[in-house]
Amino acid sequence: MKKILFLSLFLFASATYAQDKKEQALLNAVEKLKEAMVSGDRQALESIADADLNYGHSSGKVEDKETFVETIASGKSDFVTIELKNQTYKITGKTAIVRHQLHAKTNDGGKPGEVHLGIMLVWIKQGKDWKLLARQAYKLP
Template sequence: MAGKHIDAVRQLESARFEAMIEGDVDELEKLLADDLFYVHSNGKRETKREFLDAISSGRRRYLDIDVDPKAQELRQFGDTVVVTGKLKVELETATGSLASQMTYTAVHKLLAEAWLVISWQATRMASAD
């Protein structure tokens, strides 16, 4: 049974990243818990509403999110799945463009029969110069 949940969350992670690139706020609304804390790689913490508002207003536009499948690890603890991994992200914000590699942790919780992201934390990786 745990494998089934892991596969479902892996698919939801892909769907969430795709929705972010597409600017699909309606889809993101379904994938994110109402009490989400979303911590960006610069340390800024947003609520679900703040995160969605930045996308819907165009203040933040995700151009590409490329997850390294070899670095992605999903672990289930009861009705919680913790995802860790590495990704490359390209986005445009009100303050300019950003392209960077990050490590991340996403926490999914089974709430009312649906897996929802309750927490996201990204850390920018040092460049390999």
């Protein structure tokens, strides 16, 4: 009986640790995306985005990976700061959905501004890495 109980606890602890590790890797990817968007680091942006990225703006405009990277890296879309609030996530197999509010100071075209958006991100697991597959933004009231 003690062996069964120990084995059950070991399996539960192992499954919990594995899930926590997967969740932490996802949350780290979200943070890397945020940092890359603020820094405009082309290599970081390219490495976090999936080749088939579908990046939707609150205006309805949709960009592919190449356009998303170029827009941020060139400074055309310039995030000075980004704060994420009320983040939730759900991992199902090798797919994850992350939702949060994004509050940012911008400097697009040298014009200071602010954005307040609701965001939904779709991530896919590729090997050990989470890659951004899709993003959709909407304006917060």
